[in-house]
Amino acid sequence: MQSSFSKVEAISWTGTQLKLLDQQVLPSQIHYVLCSTAEDVAKAIQQMVVRGAPAIGISAAYGAVLAATEGQSISSLMAMLDMLSAARPTAVNLRWAIERMRKLTNEHVSSSAEEQVTASLKNKLMAEAVAIHQEDVSANQIMGQYGKKAILASSSAGHKLSVMTHCNAGALATGGYGTALGVIRALAETNELDKVWVNETRPWLQGARLTAWELTQENIPFVVGVDGAAAYHMTTNKIDWVIVGADRITANGDTANKIGTYGLALLAHHHGCKFMVVAPSSTVDMSLASGEEIEIECRGRNELIMLGDKMLAPENTSVSNPVFDVTPASLINMIVTERGVIENPTQAKMQQLFC
Numbered sequence: 165m166q167s168s169f170s171k172v173e174a175i176s177w178t179g180t181q182l183k184l185l186d187q188q189v190l191p192s193q194i195h196y197v198l199c200s201t202a203e204d205v206a207k208a209i210q211q212m213v214v215r216g217a218p219a220i221g222i223s224a225a226y227g228a229v230l231a232a233t234e235g236q237s238i239s240s241l242m243a244m245l246d247m248l249s250a251a252r253p254t255a256v257n258l259r260w261a262i263e264r265m266r267k268l269t270n271e272h273v274s275s276s277a278e279e280q281v282t283a284s285l286k287n288k289l290m291a292e293a294v295a296i297h298q299e300d301v302s303a304n305q306i307m308g309q310y311g312k313k314a315i316l317a318s319s320s321a322g323h324k325l326s327v328m329t330h331c332n333a334g335a336l337a338t339g340g341y342g343t344a345l346g347v348i349r350a351l352a353e354t355n356e357l358d359k360v361w362v363n364e365t366r367p368w369l370q371g372a373r374l375t376a377w378e379l380t381q382e383n384i385p386f387v388v389g390v391d392g393a394a395a396y397h398m399t400t401n402k403i404d405w406v407i408v409g410a411d412r413i414t415a416n417g418d419t420a421n422k423i424g425t426y427g428l429a430l431l432a433h434h435h436g437c438k439f440m441v442v443a444p445s446s447t448v449d450m451s452l453a454s455g456e457e458i459e460i461e462c463r464g465r466n467e468l469i470m471l472g473d474k475m476l477a478p479e480n481t482s483v484s485n486p487v488f489d490v491t492p493a494s495l496i497n498m499i500v501t502e503r504g505v506i507e508n509p510t511q512a513k514m515q516q517l518f519c
């Protein structure tokens with residue numbers, strides 16, 4: 165199967181602006197948002213024009229380039245880096261990308277003693293943003309092959325695989341190709357895949373809107389189900405693997421990902437499906453000992469009780485809308501990164517690969 169993932173260009177740099185494929189309105193509209201300032205980028209991240217852990221890190225890096233207006237003081241550039249870094253709390257990739265931009269700025273300042281942003285600093289920040297973007301695409305391609313190899317090594321020959329995924333961890337959520345969807349693409353490319361069970365992913369519908377859209381572009385067979393049908397689908401169909409992305413993986417292998425992932429891991433454990441997390445090393449946060457320390461983003465009530473302009477619940481309904489949960493390492497069979505694959509993750513195995 166010919167891969168057409170390059171058709172999905174969710175993030176691009178026009179030379180002066182950051183161009184984002186608007187994920188709020190996909191798949192019914194193909195609409196691009198142009199960001200001319202760092203504030204525009206922070207707003208696009210908060211409003212989820214761009215979303216997915218690696219994609220928001222890459223966007224923030226380009227946001228830092230927009231923040232670096234020549235002649236402006238270094239202290240106001242640093243304040244804008246803080247603003248970008250705070251746009252969403254859970255995915256560590258955002259903070260990781262901004263830290264790379266901050267480090268470069270500090271190095272430049274200490275070697276040149278400049279107090280203003282110069283053309284030379286701006287060029288360095290631009291090169292770093294492009295590097296962050298390109299490194300992500302190549303990490304995804306490597307993880308696609310590692311994940312596929314690990315799955316095939318643990319499956320009996322001659323049977324095409326059924327996998328389940330949650331949220332969108334595809335080209336839209338990354339620099340290109342995808343993490344969980346990268347492994348799924350790699351399986352499809354060599355005809356190892358029967359079909360993908362896509363959970364719709366309430367409330368924002370990343371599965372039904374975005375993953376289904378990407379799989380349609382690639383002609384990969386899939387079925388969308390409501391999140392509550394996952395257990396039913398696992399009992400009525402042979403689902404070999406649940407494959408998901410991650411927003412933050414802590415030093416013991418605990419993993420934050422889209423709300424509902426923890427429940428899926430419990431279901432997978434009960435039904436004998438294997439559970440794989442696919443994420444680049446930029447998603448690993450060795451500074452946190454366990455998932456208990458991860459800040460979980462809670463978003464507004466309207467995401468949950470409104471569908472377009474239609475109310476789904478009585479006006480004054482109180483709502484809880486955590487948008488991520490934490491899957492304990494004990495429920496994860498494999499963590500796939502571009503540095504290698506960890507089976508049955510533990511703190512010692514994480515340390516070996518990431519320290």
Ligand SMILES: CSC[C@@H](O)[C@@H](O)C(=O)COP(=O)(O)O
Pocket residue numbers: 215216217218255330331332333334337338342343344370408409410411421422423487
């Ligand atoms: C490669 S993307 C991995 C995760 O970021 C993804 O699974 C996810 O949870 C995204 O959440 P979102 O709220 O859509 O940004």
